[in-house]
Amino acid sequence: MRNWERALSVLEALCERGQAAGHGWTLDMELLPPHQQQVNALESQGLVEFAGREDRAELSALEGRPVRWAARLTPYGHDTLTYGCSRPRAEPPPCEAASDRQLVELIPSQMAALRVFVGLADQLRVPSADGLAEQVRTASCDHGIKRWRLYLTQEQMNSVAYGLWLHRMTGSAAEANRFAREYGVVHSPARDSCEGPPAARGGAGAAGEGDVAGRGKC
Numbered sequence: 001m002r003n004w005e006r007a008l009s010v011l012e013a014l015c016e017r018g019q020a021a022g023h024g025w026t027l028d029m030e031l032l033p034p035h036q037q038q039v040n041a042l043e044s045q046g047l048v049e050f051a052g053r054e055d056r057a058e059l060s061a062l063e064g065r066p067v068r069w070a071a072r073l074t075p076y077g078h079d080t081l082t083y084g085c086s087r088p089r090a091e092p093p094p095c096e097a098a099s100d101r102q103l104v105e106l107i108p109s110q111m112a113a114l115r116v117f118v119g120l121a122d123q124l125r126v127p128s129a130d131g132l133a134e135q136v137r138t139a140s141c142d143h144g145i146k147r148w149r150l151y152l153t154q155e156q157m158n159s160v161a162y163g164l165w166l167h168r169m170t171g172s173a174a175e176a177n178r179f180a181r182e183y184g185v186v187h188s189p190a191r192d193s194c195e196g197p198p199a200a201r202g203g204a205g206a207a208g209e210g211d212v213a214g215r216g217k218c
Helices: 003-021 033-044 053-063 075-086 095-100 108-119 132-138 154-169 174-183 189-195 204-217
Strands: 048-050 070-073 102-106 140-142 147-152
Touching: 003 033, 003 070, 003 075, 033 048, 053 070, 070 075, 102 108, 102 154, 102 174, 108 132, 108 147, 108 154, 108 174, 132 147, 132 154, 147 154, 154 174
Parallel strands: none
Antiparallel strands: 048 070, 102 147, 140 147
């Protein structure tokens, strides 16, 4: 479990136990010492607050025993938990739908170019492929290798190649070259003028047939 996932699980536990108790506090008897240590770390980040003397006295009266430790979420902790539970995440597609998708890992500059491309969908004559914008929105970053992970159909990969081609034509070729080298997908205006726009082409097999037919027609 990654650090942020561990932090969210602790915040969630504090929230649930505080709500169940009715007073919003999680008490010393409700958390194991290792979890209390994790709460200490969250307190240093402003996500959790500890009960002061007066609050502990009131809690002790309610519980009928001395309460020496109690914690609850701050507004920042509440919002962090709310955002974390709603944060979009890119998950591998279901097994039955995985056959038409490929894991694509993009470096930050490729992802930045792709965000610009899908953000311009309403203004472009050749918009991004269906579903690509959602894949970009829900992509997760593997910080260990600094790559953004997306699960794309062949049509979406063709569309990525087109977006990176636009990026190439207006500044940097590195992103398109890397995508071509790693995934073998390249946008070629001369070829595509015969086949149709990249977002409209079919899967890998159809694209391969179009390559041959397109060259014959041209």
